[in-house]
Amino acid sequence: MKNIKLFINGMHCVNCANSIKQAALKQGALTANVDFINKFGEFSVDDDFDSEKLIFAIKKLGFEVSLDKIKAKNTYEGTRLVFLAIFSVLTFIDFSFFTSCLIASFAILLSYDFYKRVIFHKSYGMDLLVVLGISINYFYSFFSIHHHFFFESTFVCFVIRLGKFIENKAKAKANSLIAPNEIPNITLASSKILKANEISINDELIIKNGEEILVDGICLNDALINESVISGESVSLIKKAGDFIYAGSINDGEVLRMRASCEYYESSLEKLKDEAMKASNKELKAFKMVDKISRYFVLIICIIASITGIAWYFIDSSKVFFYVSSVLLISCPCALGLAIPMVIAICINLCFKEKIILKNPELISSIKDIECFIFDKTGTLTNDIQAIKHDLSYDDFRLIASIENLQNHPIAKSITNNFNDFLALNGKSYLQDNVLHYEDESVKVRIEPLENDLMCYKNDGFIGKITLENELNKNAKELIEFLKSLGKRIIIISGDSKNKVVDLAKKLNIDEYYYRVSPVQKAEIISQLGVSSVFVGDGANDIKALRKANFGISFSKANAIAKNKADALLLENDLIKIKKLFEIFDKSYSKIKQNLFISFFYNFFGIALACGIFSEINLHLNPALCAMLMSISSLIVVFNSLLLFKELKS
Structure with a gap:
């Protein structure tokens, strides 16, 4: 597959x-x-x-x-809107039948794309309702004795296209951070300036001080690089010639010369953006219900319009086309279809702005109902890089550090931090019951956690111990207090020693904890809890737990498989971002409920008015007004969603 x-x-x-x-x-x-x-x-x-x-x-x-991103084409939409506005004004003026008919015909010609999609491409959504509404008014005008409806046909063309024009601008705003409209420029070593998507592998580029690096590549000179977008580390790093640098990083030093190692859309930053974009393609449970309604919406409206026509044929046959076209024009599946996707797009955008990659939007509606938050210890509640002490000889420490250098775990990173004299190993290493083993033809090594220490054995002989110090992660205490204020159950599950886990639990005022737990046992404990849960972890030993919990949260620095299994990725190693998720999701879910109410209420009440149910009290809508209200309903949903930017900013 x-x-x-x-x-x-x-x-x-x-x-x-x-x-x-x-x-x-x-x-x-x-x-x-x-x-x-x-x-x-x-x-x-x-x-x-x-x-x-x-x-x-x-x-x-x-x-x-x-197969590649499509560049926006100049469709002269603004010019077309101006002409349609002029035609609407002219048909509103009481000209002769022939003049009004000619102007309305020009307006319909400018809206040929609606007809093209319905007739040739079988687009039976909103396009069909628009085409039926325009055509009924236009052709009925040829047979109407007292009044023609050319203005209604022309105005419908204008107002619906205007609504879509504004709506598309708003959609672009919703994704402005993740998918900017303009592709930035980049300078070649030859001083030639190109669009970033025109860069080829092995092109030599120049990045000035303060500029963003737009493609992954190799340094050609020493440089000072800020990689916070990718790694979460806000401190600038010294890069030597030959070092790899990531797209999204900032050049904090002098002019950087680099060689591109990939194309623009294949860069690490664009892949992160793709992760975010993919989330908007996943459906909330509520959206599945709305999706089903939208599929049958046009059929339902056509049935209602037919019933309306039959009813008015017997009540007052002169008003049949008036009310039928009104029903067709006021009904709007777009408002309903936009209610949820628009909010998800903005929510993902806001998360990205906060350096969070939301991979599963189901979290938006579910996070409030989560009963239990489960945390790994090392690298999650504690800093990933910890201070160490050891009593090993240099050669033995070099061997241990070289073995740990093959691992992607916070403890391994703490041991290898600031050490670069590694051995070239060709044996195999594996983790069994929280004990790290290494074997090759000449040596057998075992690194076994015991209380606050890592006990190191070579060929079954004890060679020394490494002691790691627990340091609380940034804002861990604030997050735990916040979750407790919401009544959430907090649990630590760690493979570390009893003393370390108990000490951390006391610092964070957490009553439930498990220590000396294997990766399989972590998953079993989560299963036995029997409550909806979120697991927060970052190591290879957390993969089973991330799968077993209802939702998983990990970090961009985490093991590749752990990142893949997580529902949200924190680009910065800052746990307060989880609190920010609650804030964003709470506002977003409220907007979804508001949008659904607006959409359902609008269609229900609007169709009732358009049918002429309240005509006895002189309360009804003409087709032109119905077309305007149709566009307004979508715009209300769009702009209500865009208020998320303002509400979360304040």
């Missing part, structure tokens, strides 16, 4: 995404997830699947498709 990622332009609502999903599944895709806000789709397919078939099927629906 393989995954295909496609960038898709031309989607404007959930029904567009649904039509692409259905087309992909018909072509043989195993799964299909399409994000109409971020304009991409991910498809799981068999290894022998022909991606060209899928691309052709999506293009046939009227969308632009590419």
